[in-house]
């Protein structure tokens with residue numbers, strides 16, 4: 001199949017509340033959206049890059065240039081017969097995985113719509129509902145944190161992740177654990193600690209956490225293996241696992257007990273599924289992380305999370321946790337049992353609200369064969 005037209009948009013979609021991690025703060029989704037057209041159908045994908053190079057190296061500006069100067073022309077020149085061919089096409093491109101994932105997602109969506117098959121069934125998903133939780137950013141004080149977490153618990157979320165950093169780790173974790181003794185709880189440091197903090201981090205073992213996410217450097221695997229030997233709580237790697245090879249290295253080194261899979265971080269659903277399979281083989285559970293996506297990227301995450309080894313709740317909250325209005329007409333809604341329902345419709349199932357999308361589009365380019 002030849003792709004006939006590619007459209008890429010830069011959008012800005014404000015969050016209901018700012019989101020703060022150990023190292024940065026986001027007030028809006030600044031994704032790149034990719035639209036592929038062929039044979040009378042279209043597919044959409046989201047590259048959920050941050051506002052600055054704080055999570056990984058990519059930004060909306062870098063993804064835009066890589067998409068315009070390389071990814072779009074390469075795809076227009078290619079002949080593809082399945083979505084995995086887009087993953088293979090882009091193996092020549094170094095890093096820039098979120099930009100690549102935007103195109104790869106769009107290909108899955110396009111093929112699914114043309115073949116009348118849901119993304120879940122294309123990927124081999126086995127669940128109609130996926131367990132989800134909510135990621136809670138750094139808050140100004142403990143009272144505010146307890147109010148914010150309380151509102152999510154009341155809304156039905158049974159798993160909470162707290163963002164931590166030096167000076168905001170033991171105290172907030174203790175406060176939430178004491179207030180909700182049975183809550184599924186985990187923490188995420190976004191690479192702010194060093195191996196010399198091992199003794200301090202081991203104090204988190206007291207709080208019955210599901211996992212401690214990415215305590216050490218964004219590109220480290222080696223020191224995480226050393227740290228894991230000093231903690232009872234499983235380490236979960238996020239930033240460090242950017243490819244199936246990185247997952248293999250982490251598994252062989254026993255650098256983590258859990259892997260957070262974000263399809264956008266690893267270049268798309270093809271690589272995400274490979275990492276899922278590899279972790280399953282090693283007996284290591286995985287869960288689906290999030291990048292504060294719109295309904296487009298969220299649909300890809302939800303479908304991926306329906307695979308069998310996604311046994312821990314994902315950071316795939318309902319759309320209203322992020323946006324007052326999403327760019328889809330079928331936003332994800334939280335079920336009473338802290339799950340989201342996996343769409344059955346062809347492709348990702350996302351039903352775009354094109355009028356609203358126009359309003360949040362900052363810039364676009366279109367290339368045609």
Ligand code: OSB
Nearest residue numbers: 055135289290291292293315317
């Ligand atoms: O580290 O998991 C992370 C958001 C942006 C960048 C990195 C992370 C996150 C989250 C939020 O924790 C997950 C979500 O709700 O989408």
Ligand code: MG
Nearest residue numbers: 188213214238
């Ligand atoms: Mg993380």
